[in-house]
Every structure is written in structure tokens, then in C-alpha cells.
Amino acid sequence: MRITYTGRQVELAPAQLQKIKARMDKVGKLLDGKDEREAHVVLSHERHLHRAEITINYHNHPLVCLGENADLFTAIHAAIEKLEKQAIKVRAKWRDTKRSPRRTVAEAETAPAPAELSSETEEKKIFRINHQERRKPMTLDEALLEMEKGRDYLAYRDAETDRLAVLVRRRDGNFDLVEA
Secondary structure, eight states, X not given: OEEEEEEESOOOOHHHHHHHHHHHHHHHHHHOSSSOOEEEEEEEEEXXXXXXXXXXXXXXXXXXXXXXXXXXXXXXXXXXXXXXXXXXXXXXXXXXXXXXXXXXHHHHHHSOOHHHHHHHHOOOOOXXXXXXXXXXOBOXXXXXXXXXXXXXEEEEEBTTTOOEEEEXXXXXXXXXXXXX
């Protein structure tokens, strides 16, 4: 992992740089695959507070960590610990995404039609929404926050128009809003 330092009112000795590089090597092992990553470390000092900001671009996901403390090395180590947690989380997401192998031409020809496959293997389920419950109306922002809990759709009463609205998560991660 290549590390570039920017010190704003802060200078580090070569021995201190080696200690930081040793800690960053662990993160480098988590992130480096076929290509080498570049980390940018910005160290600053304002009054009594030292700040360490570390930025790494990993598969078009910027990993940015900020550590603050009165001691410079405590701030750096706090930022590196946050970076390790983010790296583990992003790598687990990258690794655990549901990927299926591509179908070959021979498999596509022998596979049954989608209508036949769905009727034979599973029965359609109907989920009913109870509109008799009195719930408070929501704004669109509140509905989006509710969707963050892992829901695929949400039917709610709009606070501004007092009409029924349905928010549906699309496969590409965006949302569709259907207003009555």
C-alpha cells in the first residue's frame, strides 16, 4: 500500500512514519487484491486537538476515516481502527453479494420457459396490508428512512396531501414512488 502524507503544522520523524506504516500494512492486506491501493493521510493540529484523516478509494467506494485526540498518535491509531472496520465491512459486502454464474447457450436452450418454471415450483403469495390501523402520516424523507430498515416496499399516508403513497425499492437500488 502506498501512503502519502500531508502535514498541516505537523512534522513526523522517520521512526514515527515506520510505526504508522506498520499499522497501515494490516489494512493494506485487507484491501489489496490484484492492484495496489493508495492511502492519503492528512495530519493537522488546531489549538489543542490533533486530527488524522485517512482516505482510500476501494472499488469506487471512498473509505474516509477521521480520528481526533489531544495526542497525535492516539488520533492516528483511532483513524486506522475506523479504517479497518470500514475495510472489513466493504470487503464483506463485496465478497458476499449474490452472484450467479452466466448461463451457457446449451443451458439456455434446454431450460424451461419462465412461465412454466414459476407455476411448477412455487405458489404465489399475497401479503395484505391492514389499512384499519391508525398510523400517523409520513413525509417522503421519513418513508425513505423507514426503507433503510431493509424493506422492499412501504405503503404510507403522505403528510402533505393526506393521500396514500407507495414507495418501492428498485433492483438498481433507486426508488419508485406511486401516489394515489
